[in-house]
Amino acid sequence: MDESETTSKIAPISGVDLSGTWHFADLRLIYADGRVTRPWANSASGALIYAPDGHMSLTLNYPGRGGRIECRSICGQYQIVDGRLLHFIIVSGDIREVGTVQEHEIALNGRLLTTTVRPAPAGGPGSRLDYHWNRAEPRTAGAGTFLRANAARGFNRAR
Numbered sequence: 001m002d003e004s005e006t007t008s009k010i011a012p013i014s015g016v017d018l019s020g021t022w023h024f025a026d027l028r029l030i031y032a033d034g035r036v037t038r039p040w041a042n043s044a045s046g047a048l049i050y051a052p053d054g055h056m057s058l059t060l061n062y063p064g065r066g067g068r069i070e071c072r073s074i075c076g077q078y079q080i081v082d083g084r085l086l087h088f089i090i091v092s093g094d095i096r097e098v099g100t101v102q103e104h105e106i107a108l109n110g111r112l113l114t115t116t117v118r119p120a121p122a123g124g125p126g127s128r129l130d131y132h133w134n135r136a137e138p139r140t141a142g143a144g145t146f147l148r149a150n151a152a153r154g155f156n157r158a159r
Contacts, residue, residue, distance in 0.1 A: 016080055016106070018050040022113055022133035024060060032126025046072075048113075048133055054078060056087060080106070085115060104131075111135040 024046035029037045046060035056078040064070035074097060076090040085104040089097045105116040113133040120127040 019052040021136040022048040025132040025134045028130045029120050029123050030128050
């Protein structure tokens, strides 16, 4: 890999500040007829991190087939172009994603970020997937106790 491949050519976004850490809150599958389902109910967890320099990382654990826990993990760069969030995938747990660009609609309402994929991979024409993310609270000086107490609240735990 030469220097040109390791140097970021993607400028940080302007106008929308996604920088920081976001915790997965919910996933909703909305069908063309308006029906809404929550495929993972409260059984998923994840983190989405956007750096101010235009880099991103996502890890998402969710229930899979046969009671297995699936993990989706990607890293790369991000940019907002014409109101659409683009993830330029450099590293992925699924080798087929490396080198791809994933496009999302975004809505930011205070501390809630919604990223939308259209159409939903399993929803058919006119469907969408809405991923909801809550902005993480900044760590405070006394956070050690909080962090230890909440470490057990990971995947598949009561919320």
